[in-house]
Amino acid sequence: MVLAMSNILLGSRALTQTELSGTLDYLSSGLSPAMQTAMHQQLTLSRGSYVPLSRSKPLLHVLREVASCITQNQRMVFTYRSSRPGETHARVHHAQPVALFFETYYFYVAMLSEEHAGYWLYRLDRIQAIQEKLPGEKLDYDERYSLQEHRNYAYLLDSGSLTRIRFRYYNYVQTALDHFPGSRVIRDYPDGSCVIEAYVKIDGAVLWLLSQGAGLRVLSPVSLVDRMRAMLQATLEQYE
Template identity: 70%
Template sequence: MALTTSNILIGSRALDQDELNGTLNFLVDSLSPQMQEAVRQQLTLSRGSYVPLSRAKPLLKRLKDMTESIAQMQRLVFTYRGSSGDDQQPQVHHAQPVAIFFETYYFYVAMLSEEHGGYWLYRLDRIVEILAQLPGEKLDYAKRFSLQEHRNYTYLLDTGELTQIRFLYRNYPQTALYHFPGSRIIKQNADGSCVIEAYVKTDGAMLWLLSQGAGLRVLSPVSLVRRVRDALAAARDQYDD
């Protein structure tokens, strides 16, 4: 278990070098001296090749603080640096955190945000400073952010309309099924291709659909067919003489 967890942590690239070393040591501290030595030997190559994200920041204390704020139902005032060109200077936000999770290199905090008028995902490493911790409110569980729905319908971006899509897939089918939980093959063709149906948030799904090139053709809905076609045409036009 220690070896499995350690390899997953190293593969995440989420922590800076110091926090990675401290966490890996923590994972083996409860083992016998013989097992500690065995795990450390097994991790020699993985630890030596660790490549943290560029400009990785310490996260452990912020994770602890955010977890306590959720448990105490606090509303936070904090500065946040977004990803767009207009957000290079930290902006003040007011939001109540409800869930923390890890996904594709980053920790995210789902918060009920005043600035966004509803639930929004904030990247933990982009929270610059917590300015105030205020009493929050007991939120209606039925209307709270659903991590299960996020996992089922989101690929990289949790934006866009929730839509049923169908696409013809010519590559290994399981690849598509892995990326869209709950998707299913509804038709198997004689040439080895198949038709897959999935429910997705369209903005994130676009990133994956476009990455498959000629191995994929969107069939429905028509609005998504047009969107993919226009994006591919714009990409092609960049290479015209």
């Protein structure tokens, strides 16, 4: 179990070198001296090749603070550095965190945001400072952010309408099925390709569909076919 958790942590690239070393040491601290030695040997190559994110920053303290706010139903006043074009400085936000999770290199916090008038995903590493904690609301279960829905329908971006898509896939089918939970094969072809159906938040799904190049062809809806064609054409024009 320690070996599995350690390798997952190393693959995440989320922590600074200092926080990584401390966390790995903590994970193995309950093992016998002999097992600790064996664990150190087994992780030598992985630890030596660890590459943190390009702008990694200490996260464990703010991770604890945000988790505490969720448990105690508190709102936060904090400064946040957005990735939106044109926003070059951190801005003050007012929001109540309700769900904390990790996904593709980053920790995210789903918050009920005053600035966005509803739920919004914030990246934990973009929170510059928590300025104040205030009493929040105890939300009913049906009003809380659905992390299950996010896991099932969102890929990279939790935005865009929930859409049923179909595409013909020419690469290894399990790759597509793993990226879109709940997707299914609805038709197989003699050449090994298949038609896959999935329900997705469309903006994030487009990023993955484009990443497959000629390995897939979108079949429906027509609006997505047109969107893919326009984006691919614009990409091609950059090389002319």
